[in-house]
Amino acid sequence: xxxxxxxxxxxxxxxxxxxxxxxxxxxxxxxxxxxxxxxxxxxxxxxxxxxxxxxxxxxxxxxxxxxxxxxxxxxxxxxxxxxxxxxxxxxxxxxxxxxxxxxxxxxxxxxxxxxxxxxxxxxxxxxxxxxxxxxxxxxxxxxxxxxxxxxxxxxxxxxxxxxxxxxxxxxxxxxxxxxxxxxxxxxxxxxxxxxxxxxxxxxxxxxxxxxxxxxxxxxxxxxxxxxxxxxxxxxxxxxxxxxxxxxxxxxxxxxxxxxxxxxxxxxxxxxxxxxxxxx
Amino acid sequence: xxxxxxxxxxxxxxxxxxxxxxxxxxxxxxxxxxxxxxxxxxxxxxxxxxxxxxxxxxxxxxxxxxxxxxxxxxxxxxxxxxxxxxxxxxxxxxxxxxxxxxxxxxxxxxxxxxxxxxxxxxxxxxxxxxxxxxxxxxxxxxxxxxxxxxxxxxxxxxxxxxxxxxxxxxxxxxxxxxxxxxxxxxxxxxxxxxxxxxxxxxxxxxxxxxxxxxxxxxxxxxxxxxxxxxxxxxxxxxxxxxxxxxxxxxxxxxxxxxxxxxxxxxxxxxxxxxxxxxxxxxxxxxxxxxxxxxxxxxxxxxxxxxxxxxxxxxxxxxxxxxxxxxxxxxxxxxxxxxxxxxxxxxxxxxxxxxxx
Numbered sequence: 001x002x003x004x005x006x007x008x009x010x011x012x013x014x015x016x017x018x019x020x021x022x023x024x025x026x027x028x029x030x031x032x033x034x035x036x037x038x039x040x041x042x043x044x045x046x047x048x049x050x051x052x053x054x055x056x057x058x059x060x061x062x063x064x065x066x067x068x069x070x071x072x073x074x075x076x077x078x079x080x081x082x083x084x085x086x087x088x089x090x091x092x093x094x095x096x097x098x099x100x101x102x103x104x105x106x107x108x109x110x111x112x113x114x115x116x117x118x119x120x121x122x123x124x125x126x127x128x129x130x131x132x133x134x135x136x137x138x139x140x141x142x143x144x145x146x147x148x149x150x151x152x153x154x155x156x157x158x159x160x161x162x163x164x165x166x167x168x169x170x171x172x173x174x175x176x177x178x179x180x181x182x183x184x185x186x187x188x189x190x191x192x193x194x195x196x197x198x199x200x201x202x203x204x205x206x207x208x209x210x211x212x213x214x215x216x217x218x219x220x221x222x223x224x225x226x227x228x229x230x231x232x233x234x235x236x237x238x239x240x241x242x243x244x245x246x247x248x249x250x251x252x253x254x255x256x257x258x259x260x261x262x263x264x265x266x267x268x269x270x271x272x273x274x275x276x277x278x279x
Numbered sequence: 280x281x282x283x284x285x286x287x288x289x290x291x292x293x294x295x296x297x298x299x300x301x302x303x304x305x306x307x308x309x310x311x312x313x314x315x316x317x318x319x320x321x322x323x324x325x326x327x328x329x330x331x332x333x334x335x336x337x338x339x340x341x342x343x344x345x346x347x348x349x350x351x352x353x354x355x356x357x358x359x360x361x362x363x364x365x366x367x368x369x370x371x372x373x374x375x376x377x378x379x380x381x382x383x384x385x386x387x388x389x390x391x392x393x394x395x396x397x398x399x400x401x402x403x404x405x406x407x408x409x410x411x412x413x414x415x416x417x418x419x420x421x422x423x424x425x426x427x428x429x430x431x432x433x434x435x436x437x438x439x440x441x442x443x444x445x446x447x448x449x450x451x452x453x454x455x456x457x458x459x460x461x462x463x464x465x466x467x468x469x470x471x472x473x474x475x476x477x478x479x480x481x482x483x484x485x486x487x488x489x490x491x492x493x494x495x496x497x498x499x500x501x502x503x504x505x506x507x508x509x510x511x512x513x514x515x516x517x518x519x520x521x522x523x524x525x526x527x528x529x530x531x532x533x534x535x536x537x538x539x540x541x542x543x544x545x546x547x548x549x550x551x552x553x554x555x556x557x558x559x560x561x562x563x564x565x566x567x568x569x570x571x572x573x574x575x576x577x578x579x580x581x582x583x584x585x586x587x588x589x590x591x592x593x594x595x596x597x598x599x600x601x602x603x604x605x606x607x608x609x610x611x612x613x614x615x616x617x618x619x620x621x622x623x624x625x626x627x628x629x630x631x632x633x634x635x
Contacts, residue, residue: 041385137410137592140539141571231570 072186077198078133078142078178078226079206080119080149082110085173085214087127094170102164103127106172109160113152118145122198130206132198135185143180143229147256150176150220177210178222180229201246208244209253215242218255227254235260282358283384284367288596289360293603294319294451294615302327310334311478316361316444316453322612325518326447326619329511333444336481337507340430341437343480345396347373348383349403353438355384356407357445358595361453368456368463369479372472398424399434406438406629410592412541415635429486429505432633436508443626449595450602450618495520496549502633512630519623524616528557528573529580533587533617535568537624540591545634546627579609583617590621 084090084106091099107129111121114131118139123130131149133142153176161171181202188197209221216239227236235257241250296318303321306313309331317334320327338346347370354362370380383400392400402421405413421431447453462468486505494500495516503509520530531553538546554564559575567573571585586605589598606614 041381044385138540138542140569141588144570231566231572233570233572 072184074182074184075135076142076180077135077183077185077202078146078180078229079183079203080114080129080131080133080146081177081206081210082129082131082150082153083175083210084127085175090170098169102169102172105160105163106157109156110153113156114149117149117152118142119149122196130203132183135183135198143178143226144231146178146180146226147222147230147234150178150256151258154219174219175210175213176220177206177208177213178220178226179206179209180223180225181205204246205244205251208246209251212239212242212244212251212253216253216255220256221253222256224252224254233260234258282355284360284363287358287360287363289455290452290596290599290603292319292452292454293599293606294611294618297321306331315456316448316451319451319453320447320615320619323522323524323615323619325515325522326615328518329515329619329623330444330447332511333440336437336440336511337484338433338437338481339484339486339506340427340433341481343482344373345399346437346481347375348396348400349434349437350441351380352383352400352403353407353441354445356404357442357449359445359449360455360595361448362441362445364455364457364460368460368468371463372468372479373476374472395424395426399426402434403438406435406632407442409541409629412543412629413632413635418632418635432503433506433508435630435633436503436506436512439626439630439632440508440511442629443622446590446622446625447618450590450598450622451615452599452602495553496546496627496631498545498549499627499631499634512627515623516627519620522616524613525583525620526576526580528554528559529576529583530620531557531559532564532567532573532576532584533620534624534627535564536571536584536587537591537621537628539568540588541628543628543631546631579613582608583613586617587621587624590625 094102106127107124110129114121114129118141119131119133120136121129122132122135131146133139133146133149139145153174157172157174164171179202181200183198183200183202185198186196187194188199189195205223209223213219213221218239221239222230222236236254237257239253239255241252243250296315298318299321303313303318306317314334317327317330320330336346341349347366351363351366351370354366367380371377386400386404398421402413402417405417418431418435421434422428426434463472484507487507487510494513497513500509500513500516503512520527531550534553535547535550538550551561551564554561563573563575567584571588572581573584576584582605586601589601602614602618605617609617
């Protein structure tokens with residue numbers, strides 16, 4: 001074997017070894033990238049799941065899709081607004097450490113009554129609750145669902161108050177206003193803070209109607225459009241037309257006493273019995 | 280958000296196993312084994328027949344590989360632990376890697392799927408979810424990538440009736456097929472999977488020359504003309520409406536509730552035609568659909584009508600809890616029938632997308 005061929009053979013071996021090392025390093029790099037991709041996918045999936053607690057699934061999919069944005073949409077919804085009576089003065093009287101568990105217990109009871117009846121709690125502002133019906137999926141029974149929720153909330157609060165009473169705590173009283181109409185839903189805010197939310201006149205009206213519960217000294221009021229969309233089976237009392245802020249004309253509302261007996265029997269399976277009352 | 284397999288909460292079985300040796304023999308003869316769900320549906324003649332046909336669907340246009348993907352996506356969208364686990368396992372046996380299955384599940388990185396497959400998976404997800412139900416545009420997207428009108432109709436049938444099977448399994452809380460899942464994901468599956476794959480893959484059949492179809496919702500069945508699916512849909516509808524376990528009034532109202540929920544004008548008008556024949560006035564029908572109550576229904580049927588509304592969009596565990604509560608009130612045989620009719624209504628109203 002000549003020295004030239006030895007050199008060539010050595011070079012060939014070195015080249016093969018070098019290539020092998022390059023291939024090995026590329027493979028290692030590929031494996032690393034694949035692992036990274038899997039981890040990223042897993043994180044994205046977790047993020048999407050967590051995100052879906054805060055916004056409808058289709059909104060999340062749009063936001064996490066290639067465009068990274070979602071188009072707002074108009075939808076006919078029913079709005080339920082609930083507020084604790086005299087909560088500010090209650091806060092002044094109570095120890096801060098007692099306020100949070102009281103409020104959390106209240107939210108837990110109310111949220112359960114809302115979700116059981118196909119509603120979705122959209123906002124918790126202070127002691128106020130904003131719930132929507134028909135915002136995530138078309139719901140032909142949204143008015144009925146909202147009123148049934150309110151009746152369940154009444155019953156739930158009765159039970160919660162019994163617990164509070166037994167612990168020597170302060171009992172709560174609430175006002176609920178229900179209205180329906182078209183709203184714009186979408187992700188609103190800026191880079192610092194964005195959230196899925198709804199805006200529209202109907203939201204303001206629902207909030208004002210809740211305010212009227214103090215004027216009429218009842219716990220649950222619905223507006224005329226809700227009454228029109230509501231099936232028979234509820235005992236309603238018309239209230240005197242009342243002015244509300246932002247509206248030229250007075251608004252007609254109805255106090256909901258409860259379900260009439262026959263209807264109560266019909267829907268007995270999906271909900272507890274409701275006693276009309278004023279909490 | 281579509282859930283991962285491990286995220287689905289699943290209750291203990293709601294409907295028990297019914298022993299019917301004659302039926303089990305028939306199932307074994309036709310499919311080679313008796314799946315758990317076949318025993319649970321056995322008291323309902325039309326439903327068990329439909330489930331049997333569904334276990335080996337005869338398709339003209341949808342290939343076996345595509346059907347496997349569509350079946351898994353539908354089960355995932357419906358959060359059916361039993362079907363999702365089983366279809367996922369079948370995909371492993373068919374040779375799909377975990378990575379590829381994961382991509383379909385997450386609906387991401389579908390770049391290595393062709394345009395037709397991507398369009399079909401998108402349509403499958405949307406129809407199974409039906410929030411809202413796809414419209415004419417959804418169908419046109421499939422036509423634009425080269426699917427024929429008949430292929431689109433067959434795809435809609437396949438997804439809609441998988442939604443039915445998902446619902447039946449979910450509402451009955453059929454125990455997941457852990458053994459099959461373990462086999463598919465284990466070494467045995469890798470060794471012998473290819474032998475089984477040929478058996479599991481849906482084989483294409485030729486178009487059929489069906490006799491004209493008449494009867495309830497027959498326009499939908501006629502939309503599937505030339506496909507084996509047409510007679511499956513027709514037989515299921517005729518069988519469900521002929522059964523005497525639930526009243527005709529209740530069944531029509533159940534279809535009406537699902538149609539209204541999914542905003543299907545065609546199905547609601549079909550229901551109006553049916554109630555006219557039952558001497559129910561349009562006002563009565565509207566009142567019943569508007570309030571989910573009907574004074575003429577027996578109390579147990581009233582419970583079924585209220586429950587039907589929850590079968591359109593649901594959280595798995597919640598619907599299983601409410602189905603168990605319903606069963607405690609109405610009894611086993613009626614529960615199976617109610618599950619069958621509600622699931623069929625959900626399938627037919629989704630399938631009515633082909634009328635768009």
